[in-house]
Amino acid sequence: MTDTFGLPDRNLLLRLRDIAATRQLHILALGAGTQSTTIAHLAATGAVPDVIPRFDVMIFADTGWESRLVYDHLTRIEAFAAEAGIPLVKTSRGNIREDALRPTGHYFSMPLHTLSPTGHRGIMKRGCTRGYKIEPLERVERAFLGAPIDANGNVGKVPAGRGCVKYLGISEDESRRALDDEAMPRYSEVCHPLIELHATRQSCKTYLANNKLGDCPESSCVPCPFHGNRRWREMRDQRPAEWQAACAFDESIRHGHPAAGTPLNGTAYLHRARVPLSEAPIDVITPKERREQQGELNLVDLATFEEDPPGCGLYACRTTEIPQAAALEAGA
Ligand code: SF4
Structure with missing residues (x-):
């Protein structure tokens, strides 16, 4: 069921509105x-x-440029959910690539790595998670809860007394x-069922492997500037078309988002080495990655520096710690 910023299937909308009039809706914010x-x-x-x-x-809120692995995986989720009678709604605000490259108009800033003329390293504001994931999801959610929808598709406030329990995938x-x-x-209301179940990311992986879903991909945009070397290498080696597209995109944002109006004072990059992606040192295996390969991740690795964050979490973007890492790297 796809909502391209129109609204979901009318029958579903009406059905959920009827339920919302009697009790809280139970909604999974699906990052996939x-x-x-x-x-x-x-x-x-x-x-x-x-x-x-x-x-x-x-x-599921679609940024419009996720890996084909994610879209294939969503089809599987949709199938087993449908068997259980659970609808999966895909909503999208637009296409992050098209919006980022458009010369004028609205865009949501990506966290591009920047380099000033004096060599200062920075990172651009991350507006994309909210713009392409959180706001579209909440818009659909409000519609399901009975908020008024105007002729332009704007969704207003949820009527008093209605609400939902929103389940998030945080282990x-x-x-x-x-x-x-x-x-x-x-x-x-927010609910963290995996925490209640004492499930870790690893135990989730084991569960999925035991249920023929062991190849579940990490959900994030193809050109996400938070990718670490492992993710970039996998893309280059296993999905060359996505790699080529990411490299071309990287060239196109060298001076920031074209629609920003004010030219960037410096240059912008997808790779945090702040060199063109096609030349970035993605074959370098970091100490953290080596420990991960050897199964020797320690609490510091898990709690602080994530070289390759596992996807873009909807509400608790797993990438939020990377800017700190970038700042450390920059000696800030
Ligand atoms: S995956 Fe990266 S680029 Fe995509 S919305 Fe999340 S932070 Fe932004």
């Missing part, structure tokens, strides 16, 4: 990575109904990223 896929599968199988109910709906080992209700719109 390891953790939220685990929750989706547990919901579909009804394995732990006290913690993970059969959702009224799952919502116990990542619980520092867990949000509380105050970080959410007033109509939603």
Whole structure:
């Protein structure tokens, strides 16, 4: 079921509005990575109904330029969810690549790595997660909860007394990223079922492997500037068309987002080495990556510096720690 910033299927909209008039809706914010896929599968199988109910709906917000692996994987989620009678709504605000390169008009800033003429390293504001993921998801959510929709498709406020429980895919080992209700719109309660189940990212991976979903990809945009070397290498070696497109995009944003109006004072890059992606040292294996390969990740690795964050989490973007890392790298 696709909503391209029109609104979802009218029958579904009306059905969920009817339910919302009687009780809270149970909604999975589906990022389609390891953790939220685990929750989706547990919901579909009804394995732990006290913690993970059969959702009224799952919502995936599409930035328009994710890896084909993610789109293929979404098709699988949609299939097992449909078997369990759980609708999956895909919503999209637009295409992050097209918006980023358009010479005029609105865009949501990507966290491009920057280099000033004096050699100062910085990072641009990350507006993309909110613009392409959070806001579209909340717009659909408000519509399901009975908010008025005007002729232009603008969705207003949720009527008083209506609300939802929003389930997020944050595992116990990542619980520092867990949000509380105050970080959410007033109509939603947040629920972290994996934390309740003491599930870690690794135990989710094992669960998925045991359920023929072991090849679940990490969900994030093809050109995400937060990719580490491992992700870039996999793209170059396994999905050359995506790699070529990312390299071309990298060249195109060298002076920032064209629609910014004011030219960037310096240059911008996708790779944090701040060199063209096609020349970036992506074959360098970092010490953290080596420890990961050897199964020797320690608490410091898990809690602080993530070279290759596992995808773009909807509300608790797993990449939020990278700017700090970039700052450290820059000696800031
Ligand atoms: S994956 Fe990266 S580029 Fe895409 S929305 Fe998240 S932070 Fe932005």
